[in-house]
Amino acid sequence: MYDNIGPQTGVPRPPNTQPNPFGNSFYGASSGFIRGGLGAYGEKILGSSSEYVQSNISRYFSDPQYYFQVNDQYVKNKLKVVLFPFLHRGHWTRITEPVGGRLSYKPPIYDINAPDLYIPLMAFGTYVVLSGLSLGLHGKFSPEAVNWLFAKGVVGWTFQVTLLKMTLFSLGSGEAPLLDIVAYAGYTFTGLSLAILGKLFWRFTYYFMLPWTCLCMGIFLVKTMKRVLFAEVRTYDSSRHHYLLLFIALAQFPLLIWLGNISLNWLF
Template sequence: MYSTMGGQTGVTGTPQNPQPNPFGNTFYGAGSGLIRSGLEAYGERFLGSSSEFMQSNISRYFSNPQYYFQVNDQYVRNKLKVVLFPFLHRGHWTRITEPVGGRLSYKPPVYDINAPDLYIPLMAFGTYIILAGFSLGLMGRFSPEALSLQFTRGLVGWVLQVMLLKGLLYSLGSGEAPLFDIVAYGGYAYTGICIGVLARLCWSYSYYFAMPLMSLCMGVFLVKTMKRVLFSEMRNYEKRSSRQHYVLLFMALGQFPLFFWLGNLGL
C-alpha cells in the first residue's frame, strides 16, 4: 500500500529487522552443538574402527614390501643353496620370530634363511627374460614381439604358480598366509628354470637332465615350505595329514609341466 504524505513516496509493511528471539537462538545453538559433537564422536568411532579393521585385514593378507628386500650377499648365497638343493639343507624349516609391539613377528630375511624374499624371485625372473632373448637370438627367432610374448608367458607361469600354492592352502583350510609370501615362494621356481635354460645353451641334451632335476628340487622345497606354513597356521594338522600328503604330492608333480613349459623357449 502506497502513501504520498509529505510529498514522499514510501512502502508500508513489517519492519525489515525484526527483534531476535533469544530463546530460539539459545536452543538452536545448544541443539546444533550437541548434534555436531555427537556426529564427530560417531565419525571418530566409525573411522577408528574402520581403520583398525582395514589395518588388521591388510596386515593379515599383505605385509610390508620392504620386509622382503632386507637381504645381503650371504643370505642370497645360502637361500639359493636351499632352493636349488633342498636335500642338502640340514637345518630346520621353521621361521624365527621376535616380539614387536607386544606381538610375535617374523625376522626379516637377512636374519632368517627360511624367510621369504622378493629379491631373488625378481632377479631370477629378469635373468629368465635375458636368457630367453639370448636363446631366441641363437635360434634366429629374436624379435621384440617374441621377447614380449616370452615375458607374458613368464608372468602367466608365475601367476599359475601362485594360484596353485594359494589353492593348496585354501583346500586344506589355511588361507592365512600373506600374499607376498606366496608370490615369493612361487617366484623361486625361476632360479631352477634359469639353470635348465643355461644347461640347454651349453649342451642341448643336458636340458633333459637338468630340467627334471630342478623340477624335483623345487617340488621338495615347496613341500617342505608348505608343510611349515600349514603346521604353523592349522590347529587340526594331524587330523588332515593323509589329505595333505596327496595335495602336497600333486603340488610337487605340478612343477614338472610348469618347468618344461617355461623352459621351452621360442615355442
C-alpha cells in the same frame, strides 16, 4: 513497542525474543551429547574400521619393502636352500619378533626362511634373457619372441601362485599374504635358469638338470608349505594334507618342462 512501527520506517522487525526456559539447557545437553557421545562413538567406529582395514591389508598385501631387505650373504644362503633343499639342516619356520605390541616376522636379511622378491625377480629376468639367447643361437630371435617368452614366464608364475593359493583355500585358510606366495612361487625360475644355462653349453646337460630342478623345487615347496604356510590353516586333515603336498610336488614337473621348452608355441 516494535509492533507499532510501520513498514515505511525501514526498520527491520527483530525476532521474537520470548525467553525459552528449556533452550539453553537443551542446547547444552544436546551439544554435550553430540560432542561426547556421538563423537566418541564415531571415533570408535572410525578407529575400528581403520584397524580392520590395516590388519587385512597387512594380512593379504604385506609391505613390498619387506621383501627387498636382503644382502649378499642372504642371497647366497637362500640359493643353497632353493637349489639343494635336502641339505638344509636347520628349521623351516620363520622367526618372529614383537613389533608394536604384536608379533611380526623378521625380514629376509635376518631370517633365511623369510620369502623375498629380489631373487625371484632376478631369476625371472635371467630366464627371459637366457631363453632369448637360446632362440638367437638357433636363428629364431626377434623382439616379438622376447615378448612371447616374457608372457610365457608370467603365465607360468601366475599358475604357480594360483596352485599354492588354491591349496591353502582348500585347506580352509587363504590368509597368507599374497606377496609371500608370489615370492615362493617365483623361486621356480632359479633352477630353471641354471638348466637353460647348462643347455647353452651342452644340450644334453639340460635333460639331467631339468628333472633335478623339478625335484628340488618340489621338495622346497613341500617343506615351505608344510612348515610355514600351513601353520595358518585352521583345519587339519593329515591324509588330505599329504595328498595336496604330493600334488604340489608332482605339478612342478609339467610346469618346469613347459617353461623350459624354449619355443614360440604354447604347448611345445
